[in-house]
Amino acid sequence: MHRWKSVALATAAVLVGLTAPTLTATPASATTTAYDATYYKNAVGKTGTSLKSSLHTIISTNVTKISYAAVWNALMATDQDPNNSSNVILLYSGVSRAKSLNGGDVGDWNREHTWAKSHGDFGEAIGPGTDLHHLRPADVQVNSIRGNLDFDNGGSAVTNGGGSTVDSDSFAPRAADRGDVARMILYMAVRYEGDDGFADLEPNEKVGNGSNPYMGKLSVLKAWSEADPPSAFEEKRNQVIYDTYQHNRNPFIDHPEWVEAIW
Numbered sequence: 001m002h003r004w005k006s007v008a009l010a011t012a013a014v015l016v017g018l019t020a021p022t023l024t025a026t027p028a029s030a031t032t033t034a035y036d037a038t039y040y041k042n043a044v045g046k047t048g049t050s051l052k053s054s055l056h057t058i059i060s061t062n063v064t065k066i067s068y069a070a071v072w073n074a075l076m077a078t079d080q081d082p083n084n085s086s087n088v089i090l091l092y093s094g095v096s097r098a099k100s101l102n103g104g105d106v107g108d109w110n111r112e113h114t115w116a117k118s119h120g121d122f123g124e125a126i127g128p129g130t131d132l133h134h135l136r137p138a139d140v141q142v143n144s145i146r147g148n149l150d151f152d153n154g155g156s157a158v159t160n161g162g163g164s165t166v167d168s169d170s171f172a173p174r175a176a177d178r179g180d181v182a183r184m185i186l187y188m189a190v191r192y193e194g195d196d197g198f199a200d201l202e203p204n205e206k207v208g209n210g211s212n213p214y215m216g217k218l219s220v221l222k223a224w225s226e227a228d229p230p231s232a233f234e235e236k237r238n239q240v241i242y243d244t245y246q247h248n249r250n251p252f253i254d255h256p257e258w259v260e261a262i263w
Contacts, residue, residue, distance in 0.1 A: 033254045040251065047261045055190050055258070059248045066132070066245060068124040071111050072102055074245055075137045078237045089233065091136035091180070092146065092173050093162040104140060112138035114181055115188040116148035120199035120213035128192050128201070132241045133250045134184040146171045150207040150216040151181060151224075169207040170217075179228025182221040183252040186259060189215075190251070203263070218263060225252065225259050 036044050043054040066074060076099045081087040087096040090109055101108050114134040122128040138146075142161050152170035157163070163174035173181050185203060194200030199213035206216045230253045238253045252259055 030257050031255055035249070035254060039249065040254070043251070049262075051258060052190055052262045055251050056193050059187075059191050059251065060196070061248075063248045064246050065126045066130055067126060068111075068130050071130055071132065071135055074132055075111065075135065076102075077244065078132060078240045079137050082233065082236075088137045090142075091138045091177055092142050092158070092164045093139050093160060094174060094176060095139065095160075095162065097137075097139075102137070106141060108140050109137045110140050110143055112136050112143045112146070114184045115201065115215055118148045118211050119209055119215055120192075120201050121211050122198050125198070127196065128188065128198050131188070131191065132245055133187050133191070133238075133248075136180075136184075148210075150209055151185070152207050152217050152220050175228065176231075177228075178224035179226075179230065179256075180234055182225040182228075182259070183230070183234075183250060183256070185215050185221055186225070186252050186263070187250040190262075191248075222259055222263060225256060229256055 033040070039058065043051055043058060046054055076088060079088040079091075080099075081089050081096045084096055086098060086100075088099055088109065089096055091112055091114070097109050102110065104110055112135065113129070114136060115128070117123050117129055120128070124130065139160065142158060142164065145158050145161070145166055146164075149166065149169065149171040151172065153172055155165035155167035155170065155172060158166050158171075161174065162176075164177075165172045172178070188201050189203050192198055192201040201213050201215070203218040203221060204214045204216050205218055206214065209216060234253055238250050242249045
């Protein structure tokens with residue numbers, strides 16, 4: 001079970017003889033899973049580029065890929081409201097909405113590419129364009145506001161966004177979804193390394209990445225992952241994708257401490 005981590009005081013640079021304290025998150029403690037002796041056996045104990053390389057091989061092997069059209073029904077299963085089997089929970093807003101309201105009109109939900117499909121120009125291609133580990137149901141209007149923006153703190157409240165904020169060059173999900181978003185983005189960076197005909201996707205410290213295969217900001221995403229550990233909903237979603245659809249896992253949901261171990 002994942003627990004909220006305590007917030008520790010870290011000292012900043014000494015200026016004019018004074019030490020200014022800043023708040024930072026405590027790194028996630030090591031976790032163990034039922035998959036460590038099997039699925040993750042070649043990754044356990046590694047760090048840095050070695051860990052990233054091992055995880056890339058693991059989550060890219062024997063993967064079942066689905067069409068973009070098939071994503072609709074898949075999301076109805078992966079993101080089903082645990083309190084109402086007729087609904088899905090929408091990313092960013094947290095709203096529970098009828099599965100039947102999927103489409104492109106106001107009041108509908110559609111398929112949000114958390115790693116914006118223009119960042120690396122993979123579009124809706126089978127592979128990164130249909131990977132359920134970063135595709136989530138989202139309100140049509142909120143999805144449009146997010147567009148292809150990078151992720152960062154700050155901005156003004158998004159209408160009906162559940163606490164999400166936006167400015168000219170970045171978007172921040174509501175607090176309850178920030179860790180989810182971070183772990184989805186970092187999954188994509190490990191899954192797609194440029195060896196499958198698609199771009200090598202990587203996080204960086206910028207916003208406004210445009211069509212480049214990068215997504216920022218890495219430091220913010222790391223902080224979000226620490227502040228918002230994997231929830232039961234996120235863990236169940238990971239399991240459904242593994243058992244029923246793609247047969248691969250998001251390692252950062254199983255082992256959130258691997259975020260810091262790699263980056």
